[in-house]
Amino acid sequence: MDARVATAPKSSGSKLLDALKSKMDWGFLLLRNTLPILVVPWKGRTYALVTRYDDVQEVLQRPNVFNVTYAPKIAVIMDGDNIFLGMKDEPNYTRDRTNMRMTAPRGEALSRVKPEVARLTAEAVQRALPGGRLDLAMELTQDVTTRFFGAYFGTPGRSVTQFSDQVRWLFGWMFADIANDPAKAAPAARLAADLRAYVEEAIAARKQARGQQDDILERCLRFQDMGTEGFSDREIRNNLIGLIVGALPQAPMVIPQLFDILLDRPQQLREAQAAARADDDAAVSRYVFEASRFFPLTPGLFRNCEEDYRVAAGNWRARTIPKGAFVMAATRSAMFDGRRVPRSWQFRTDRPDYSYMHFGYGMHECFGLYMNRVMVPEICKAVLKLPNLRRAPGPEGRLRMDEEFGIFPMNLTVAFG
Ligand code: HEM
Numbered sequence: 194m195d196a197r198v199a200t201a202p203k204s205s206g207s208k209l210l211d212a213l214k215s216k217m218d219w220g221f222l223l224l225r226n227t228l229p230i231l232v233v234p235w236k237g238r239t240y241a242l243v244t245r246y247d248d249v250q251e252v253l254q255r256p257n258v259f260n261v262t263y264a265p266k267i268a269v270i271m272d273g274d275n276i277f278l279g280m281k282d283e284p285n286y287t288r289d290r291t292n293m294r295m296t297a298p299r300g301e302a303l304s305r306v307k308p309e310v311a312r313l314t315a316e317a318v319q320r321a322l323p324g325g326r327l328d329l330a331m332e333l334t335q336d337v338t339t340r341f342f343g344a345y346f347g348t349p350g351r352s353v354t355q356f357s358d359q360v361r362w363l364f365g366w367m368f369a370d371i372a373n374d375p376a377k378a379a380p381a382a383r384l385a386a387d388l389r390a391y392v393e394e395a396i397a398a399r400k401q402a403r404g405q406q407d408d409i410l411e412r413c414l415r416f417q418d419m420g421t422e423g424f425s426d427r428e429i430r431n432n433l434i435g436l437i438v439g440a441l442p443q444a445p446m447v448i449p450q451l452f453d454i455l456l457d458r459p460q461q462l463r464e465a466q467a468a469a470r471a472d473d474d475a476a477v478s479r480y481v482f483e484a485s486r487f488f489p490l491t492p493g494l495f496r497n498c499e500e501d502y503r504v505a506a507g508n509w510r511a512r513t514i515p516k517g518a519f520v521m522a523a524t525r526s527a528m529f530d531g532r533r534v535p536r537s538w539q540f541r542t543d544r545p546d547y548s549y550m551h552f553g554y555g556m557h558e559c560f561g562l563y564m565n566r567v568m569v570p571e572i573c574k575a576v577l578k579l580p581n582l583r584r585a586p587g588p589e590g591r592l593r594m595d596e597e598f599g600i601f602p603m604n605l606t607v608a609f610g
Pocket of ligand 1: 279290447554558560561
């Protein structure tokens with residue numbers, strides 16, 4: 194065992210990240226108890242920050258009042274079109290989400306996602322065994338998700354690295370570039386055009402070789418054969434791109450982040466490892482999603498307010514959010530609201546599922562919800578089974594985020610054995 198591991202100093206970057214993280218949670222705590230629905234006019238626009246569990250859910254349950262903000266960037270990616278992520282509660286929303294659900298049935302989370310992800314994870318771990326080190330970000334999770342979804346969707350990409358880099362940039366531009374930085378828009382437009390061309394080629398190629406694969410592309414084409422509405426080539430392309438951009442980058446964000454929490458909590462790490470070694474999937478899942486609460490995907494979800502609306506009406510804290518406001522429903526804060534998540538500062542594994550909003554809430558709740566609930570713990574289980582699991586020494590053992598967007602873990606190496 195490497196004696197330096199336990200004492201490896203944190204880099205100034207990760208110290209800063211830690212400081213910001215803890216300040217954010219203190220800020221949310223303060224707001225939940227003083228100004229739970231903060232409404233601030235600034236430079237000609239109104240901004241609202243909603244921090245309590247009940248109010249966050251109220252906002253996310255009103256998709257036609259608090260509309261998603263994604264349509265303009267989706268239009269760039271889809272060459273003028275929209276997909277269900279960017280829509281209100283309208284007929285095409287229901288049609289497209291239902292269509293895609295028919296091609297990716299919920300039951301496949303267990304029958305297909307779980308075994309395939311377990312196999313790919315085992316291969317990645319096997320490759321790392323001789324070296325006794327494994328990077329949980331790119332080397333493990335990005336590799337596994339890109340390969341798995343490539344096969345499941347029928348769009349493996351031109352290469353694992355090129356495909357995941359391209360999609361990660363598009364995801365960052367869509368979800369993390371709130372200031373609409375022009376320097377990010379140009380590469381995004383280029384990458385989007387390339388992705389469209391790739392998916393169009395995949396559809397055309399499949400039409401020449403039908404019936405040999407059982408994947409989402411093949412199933413879409415079967416619905417097209419039947420004349421089902423919503424399955425034109427262009428609609429298949431758009432929905433596949435939506436799934437690709439939604440699916441590839443997020444487990445590689447969530448998994449290194451939750452291990453960053455677990456690796457600093459020896460007791461919970463030991464317990465999670467015991468659960469993994471006993472193949473107690475339900476218990477592994479509880480450790481994983483509880484750890485993720487302390488370092489979730491995002492502080493919150495953004496919405497455009499489309500009509501004056503009073504949140505928490507009838508309560509002392511009620512505030513009217515005016516039409517035109519830019520709203521953040523702070524899911525991270527909601528998951529620490531002690532009114533609904535008892536002893537929220539404690540790491541507990543007996544919390545009901547509804548304590549968590551890792552995958553959003555309401556109409557736009559993640560399409561991949563059931564896959565994620567299986568996939569994330571399955572990948573983590575293989576890591577947790579490694580003997581003497583610890584941070585690798587030096588900066589490699591500290592979470593490093595990407596430089597362009599600051600939201601993507603690029604490295605967190607663990608050592609074992
Ligand atoms: C750990 C992995 C994932 C996380 C943390 C995650 C998180 C989320 C969240 C928070 C939302 C809600 C967005 C909002 O309301 O503004 C969402 C929506 C969505 N996600 Fe995921 N996601 C993950 C994986 C996936 C996967 C694997 C897929 C595809 C198979 C996917 C496809 C989508 C789609 C299409 C939506 C839009 C749903 C709608 O508008 O009805 N996501 N996801």
